Amino acid sequence: MKGKVIKYEQDNIDTDVILPGPYLKLHEHSELAEHAMEGMDPDFHSKVKNASIIVTGNNFGCGSSREHAPIALSASGIEAVLALSFARIFYRNSVDGAYLLPIEIDEKTYSSISENDELEIDTTKNEIKNITKNQTYSMKPFPDLIGKIIEAGGLFKYKP
Amino acid sequence: MDMNITEKILARGAGESKLEPGDVKFAKIDKVMLHDVSGPGVIKTFEKLEKDGVIKVDKLFDPSMIWVTEDHFVPSVDKISAENIVKLSDFTNRFGIKKHFKYGMGQYGICHSMSHEEGLVSPGELYVGGDSHTNTTGALGAFACGLGHTDIAYAILNGKLWFKVPETLYFKLNGKLPENVMAKDFILRIIGDITTEGAAGKAMQFGGDGISDMSVESRLTLTNMTTEAGAKNGIIEPDQKVFDYISERGISKYDAVYDDDDAQYEKTFEYDASELEPVVAKPFSPQNVSAVRDTGNIEIDKSYIGSCTGAKYEDLLAAAKILKGQTVKVRTEVLPATISIYKRATENGLTQIFINAGAVVGPPTCGACCGAQMGVLAKDEVCVSTTNRNFPGRMGHLESKAYLASPLVAAASAITGKLTDPRDL
Numbered sequence: 001m002k003g004k005v006i007k008y009e010q011d012n013i014d015t016d017v018i019l020p021g022p023y024l025k026l027h028e029h030s031e032l033a034e035h036a037m038e039g040m041d042p043d044f045h046s047k048v049k050n051a052s053i054i055v056t057g058n059n060f061g062c063g064s065s066r067e068h069a070p071i072a073l074s075a076s077g078i079e080a081v082l083a084l085s086f087a088r089i090f091y092r093n094s095v096d097g098a099y100l101l102p103i104e105i106d107e108k109t110y111s112s113i114s115e116n117d118e119l120e121i122d123t124t125k126n127e128i129k130n131i132t133k134n135q136t137y138s139m140k141p142f143p144d145l146i147g148k149i150i151e152a153g154g155l156f157k158y159k160p
Numbered sequence: 161m162d163m164n165i166t167e168k169i170l171a172r173g174a175g176e177s178k179l180e181p182g183d184v185k186f187a188k189i190d191k192v193m194l195h196d197v198s199g200p201g202v203i204k205t206f207e208k209l210e211k212d213g214v215i216k217v218d219k220l221f222d223p224s225m226i227w228v229t230e231d232h233f234v235p236s237v238d239k240i241s242a243e244n245i246v247k248l249s250d251f252t253n254r255f256g257i258k259k260h261f262k263y264g265m266g267q268y269g270i271c272h273s274m275s276h277e278e279g280l281v282s283p284g285e286l287y288v289g290g291d292s293h294t295n296t297t298g299a300l301g302a303f304a305c306g307l308g309h310t311d312i313a314y315a316i317l318n319g320k321l322w323f324k325v326p327e328t329l330y331f332k333l334n335g336k337l338p339e340n341v342m343a344k345d346f347i348l349r350i351i352g353d354i355t356t357e358g359a360a361g362k363a364m365q366f367g368g369d370g371i372s373d374m375s376v377e378s379r380l381t382l383t384n385m386t387t388e389a390g391a392k393n394g395i396i397e398p399d400q401k402v403f404d405y406i407s408e409r410g411i412s413k414y415d416a417v418y419d420d421d422d423a424q425y426e427k428t429f430e431y432d433a434s435e436l437e438p439v440v441a442k443p444f445s446p447q448n449v450s451a452v453r454d455t456g457n458i459e460i461d462k463s464y465i466g467s468c469t470g471a472k473y474e475d476l477l478a479a480a481k482i483l484k485g486q487t488v489k490v491r492t493e494v495l496p497a498t499i500s501i502y503k504r505a506t507e508n509g510l511t512q513i514f515i516n517a518g519a520v521v522g523p524p525t526c527g528a529c530c531g532a533q534m535g536v537l538a539k540d541e542v543c544v545s546t547t548n549r550n551f552p553g554r555m556g557h558l559e560s561k562a563y564l565a566s567p568l569v570a571a572a573s574a575i576t577g578k579l580t581d582p583r584d585l
Contacts, residue, residue, distance in 0.1 A: 021531035065292035067308035093308035
């Protein structure tokens with residue numbers, strides 16, 4: 001996949017700001033998209049028109065188990081989140097529901113990527129190309145089962 | 161063998177004699193919970209997968225392993241939440257799920273409090289729920305873990321799920337908690353020490369004579385907030401107190417699991433109970449922990465005593481001890497976690513104490529804890545709350561402020577109108 005970057009240089013972005021609690025009653029993906037990142041970035045919707053990758057710090061998606069969070073991001077057009085680390089339920093929801101790619105990156109990669117950079121992610125080679133800066137970074141490979149679930153297109157499509 | 165309780169329950173579920181941290185296996189699930197947020201999510205997931213021709217859902221793996229609660233948006237706040245409740249009823253009728261605890265119809269309340277109040281999970285079981293605070297029930301000696309609705313849908317259809325065996329952090333409490341210090345103060349102190357990602361993806365196990373000394377309800381407060389440290393599960397080896405507790409709820413058959421003699425933990429943290437004191441987590445993170453006495457003069461607008469974390473019977477008892485014969489200085493809202501707790505509180509005069517003090521006693525609901533309804537906060541409003549999270553906007557407006565605290569601190573603060581250590585009343 002290929003896309004431009006929205007960068008949030010902070011740790012602990014939680015599900016309450018990714019998709020605030022009052023909208024948990026909604027289940028239509030397009031309706032959830034309207035409220036994505038409402039708790040922290042009023043400009044998200046204009047940014048996501050030209051971008052499909054979020055780059056951020058540690059513990060992204062901490063807080064609740066709401067699958068609404070990766071759904072809202074995915075339905076807004078986000079295809080991958082590159083983070084120093086993920087909260088476990090957000091990570092698992094992203095993979096099992098096949099909403100977006102949660103990719104762990106190291107500190108050096110994190111600081112090299114800037115807002116609006118264009119990236120190309122190749123999960124078969126575990127490689128991230130920064131087209132804008134003409135750089136290549138390695139990504140942490142997905143653990144075996146997770147890679148297979150991603151390849152299958154989600155948990156329900158995976159045959160153990 | 162050298163497995164701890166978490167590893168042993170997962171190994172049993174996976175049909176393996178030995179598992180180690182990092183192993184990834186499918187394991188058989190014993191119990192599943194879904195509620196009025198994750199339930200409609202499960203229904204939507206099934207609808208979509210059926211439409212796409214991925215699955216056909218004629219029946220569930222075992223309807224008797226599932227229960228359903230209504231807690232986040234009850235009483236219904238609008239047409240959408242009302243429709244979600246109707247959808248849940250259609251779903252449980254269609255698939256023969258008998259344990260559907262309907263709001264306003266017999267026993268009902270917050271899912272995690274229902275799990276122990278009704279004895280829905282037994283020691284040694286592998287339990288998953290469509291809510292992050294599912295960890296709570298690990299205090300009964302079960303592996304209890306929160307998941308999103310795709311995983312819950314998979315679990316109720318197939319009776320199994322994949323798990324990565326977690327590393328375990330062991331928290332040993334030496335000695336009895338001092339008077340006016342509650343389990344909430346201990347778990348907040350831990351989160352302050354290890355941070356909100358300190359246990360990311362790991363198990364948090366509690367033990368030591370201080371834990372043996374604690375009531376089952378206090379232990380449930382500890383495991384409940386392991387979620388805020390990022391833990392996969394919180395767990396405590398079961399003992400006679402747990403067996404008595406579930407026996408009172410009609411559970412006599414269970415297969416308890418304990419640590420092996422040489423069980424391994426990634427790290428052990430020791431705490432001396434006598435050094436613990438009443439604390440709060442200041443806005444905007446559960447790790448932002450400070451002794452109440454060190455917070456300075458923080459005036460509050462509201463005291464909220466509710467949620468699966470802080471509205472169990474003992475929590476209400478603690479608040480009532482402070483509020484008895486007093487008058488609240490700020491809005492004070494008490495929402496018992498289940499109707500059975502509400503009933504006991506009423507039978508034993510607690511409800512009267514709250515009302516006499518000027519507080520309102522509301523129905524069991526997640527309510528303002530997740531910013532859904534019933535007492536959400538306005539811009540700049542300051543609340544002391546017995547709940548579990550205080551991220552921006554968690555309880556209402558993005559610029560409202562919640563201080564997480566024990567029921568004793570919340571009640572003491574209600575009387576004075578500012579953050580108050582119960583020892584200073």
